[in-house]
Amino acid sequence: MKKAVSIILKGRNEGETVVKVMSIAGSDSFSGAGIQADLKTFRLFGVYGFTVITSVTSQNTRAVKDIFNIPPDIVASQIEAILEDSRVSGVKIGMIGDELSTDVIGEKIENHGLINIVLDPVIFSHSGTIFLQKKHLSKVKKELIPLSDIVTPNISEAEILTGRKISDLKGAKDAALAICEMGADSVLIKGGHANYGKIDLLLTGGDFHEFDNEDVATLPVHGTGCILSSAIVCGIASGENTFDSCRNAIDFVHDSIKNALKIGSDQRIAPI
Numbered sequence: 001m002k003k004a005v006s007i008i009l010k011g012r013n014e015g016e017t018v019v020k021v022m023s024i025a026g027s028d029s030f031s032g033a034g035i036q037a038d039l040k041t042f043r044l045f046g047v048y049g050f051t052v053i054t055s056v057t058s059q060n061t062r063a064v065k066d067i068f069n070i071p072p073d074i075v076a077s078q079i080e081a082i083l084e085d086s087r088v089s090g091v092k093i094g095m096i097g098d099e100l101s102t103d104v105i106g107e108k109i110e111n112h113g114l115i116n117i118v119l120d121p122v123i124f125s126h127s128g129t130i131f132l133q134k135k136h137l138s139k140v141k142k143e144l145i146p147l148s149d150i151v152t153p154n155i156s157e158a159e160i161l162t163g164r165k166i167s168d169l170k171g172a173k174d175a176a177l178a179i180c181e182m183g184a185d186s187v188l189i190k191g192g193h194a195n196y197g198k199i200d201l202l203l204t205g206g207d208f209h210e211f212d213n214e215d216v217a218t219l220p221v222h223g224t225g226c227i228l229s230s231a232i233v234c235g236i237a238s239g240e241n242t243f244d245s246c247r248n249a250i251d252f253v254h255d256s257i258k259n260a261l262k263i264g265s266d267q268r269i270a271p272i
């Protein structure tokens with residue numbers, strides 16, 4: 001049995017400030033995605049992570065078996081319990097579960113003046129199960145996108161959010177502009193499976209930036225969207241700008257994909 005890595009626990013002086021962020025997301029029993037992936041990412045970035053569980057999913061690398069959404073008042077009380085005792089420098093929002101939890105999350109962000117909000121608008125699981133119903137979508141658009149510093153859809157999520165088909169880079173740029181018009185400060189459209197080349201497209205401060213993923217194999221790896229948005233919140237909560245946070249987060253996800261592990265029988269899992 002190998003010894004646990006103790007270096008992480010050393011070198012923290014008493015009183016040293018630790019960056020603290022909150023993940024509001026679903027639980028993935030297989031620990032490849034969701035709140036488990038978020039917490040592991042926070043740890044690797046040296047950031048302390050609080051968790052607000054919105055839904056419990058029973059899943060493995062093949063399929064989602066069951067979904068139990070946490071009642072919105074319990075989502076609210078998890079957020080309150082954390083904020084009663086600590087400040088947070090950033091919030092990542094993933095799978096939301098109950099439609100009414102969207103109201104709760106929006107209210108808490110506004111009432112507590114929370115900053116550095118990263119919204120991963122999770123609509124499907126990796127295996128294609130619907131996590132967010134159509135009727136719920138307008139709430140996410142109206143209540144959460146305007147509070148977001150950055151929204152990180154993949155192409156199909158960007159298509160659903162904007163109601164437009166994305167078939168080329170120009171289409172992705174138009175969708176990013178449309179999501180900014182809904183009130184987000186920045187948008188990162190993940191293009192890992194894009195037919196216009198594997199380009200992640202960032203719109204921030206009115207400028208477009210393209211991140212090329214051409215050298216990254218398209219292995220199906222579970223939870224990369226969760227890891228990406230968690231890594232971004234670590235960056236911006238630590239005071240980095242949006243571009244640098246995205247650049248570092250994308251590099252981190254590339255390393256995760258290249259080194260992914262075969263834990264279950266189907267999709268691979270990031271080695272974090």
Ligand code: PXL
Pocket residue numbers: 025026027028033034035057059094095122124125126127222223224225226
């Ligand atoms: O990757 C999207 C995602 C988010 N949250 C949970 C998930 C998944 C994918 O399966 O299980 C809980």
